[in-house]
Amino acid sequence: MRRWHKFALAGVVAAPLALGAAAKALGLYWNISPSIPLGLYRATSELVRVGSYVLLCLPQGGVFEQAYRRGYLGVGVCPGGAGYVMKRVMAAHGDHVELDDDGVRVNGQPLPDSAPVRFDGAGRLMPHLQATSATLAPDQVLLMSDRFALSFDARYFGPTSRRQIKTVIRPVFTY
Incomplete structure (x- = not known):
């Protein structure tokens, strides 16, 4: 391989890595999910x-x-x-949350397009929560999409511990 080819190849490999490292150092995150x-x-x-809007790691095991x-x-x-x-955080400490086959309600108000789907895009049965009605504890939040009815969110796993949240994120540029 010619010398300049080696440098070009190294640049093609290094540029995305450097860009990703710089973005992380600046606290920037690119979202490609329709959930937000x-x-x-x-x-x-x-x-x-x-x-x-929050950035989080979901717990390990089970439905996750x-x-x-x-x-x-x-x-x-x-x-x-x-x-x-x-x-997106849809409910927090003190909010009353109801989850069932009809969808999600927060303080008695239904969230649009929040009914769980029965099957995923590949025809597999989606996880199913038992009907739940509870007031969220201080360490709990309800995390959902408010724009994508097929999002994998609280309608399948219920409230989440605040400890899973890494940071609140703000849009810089969205489309």
Whole structure:
């Protein structure tokens, strides 16, 4: 191989790695999931509250392991090898949450397009939660998509511990 070919190949390999490292150092994350608006997000030091977009690692095991094996979760740096997930906080401490086959309600108000689907895009049976009605504890949040009815979110796994959240993220550029 010619010398300049080696340099070109090294550049093709190194450039994305360098760009990714720089983005991480700046607290930037690119979202390609339809669960929240597509685009570039920045990590913040804001407190988690209802309406916030958050970056998190889902717990390992159970329904989350199945989701990873099925490809609902990407590959990444979270425990077990899954990638970060980005969702919107739809309920937090003190909110009353009801989850059933008809969908999700927060403080009695139904969330649009929140009914769980029975099968995924490959025809496999989706995880099914037993009907739940509870007031969220101080360490719990309800994480969902408010824009994608097929999102893998709380309608399949229920409330999530705040400890799973890495940071609140803010859109920089979305489309």
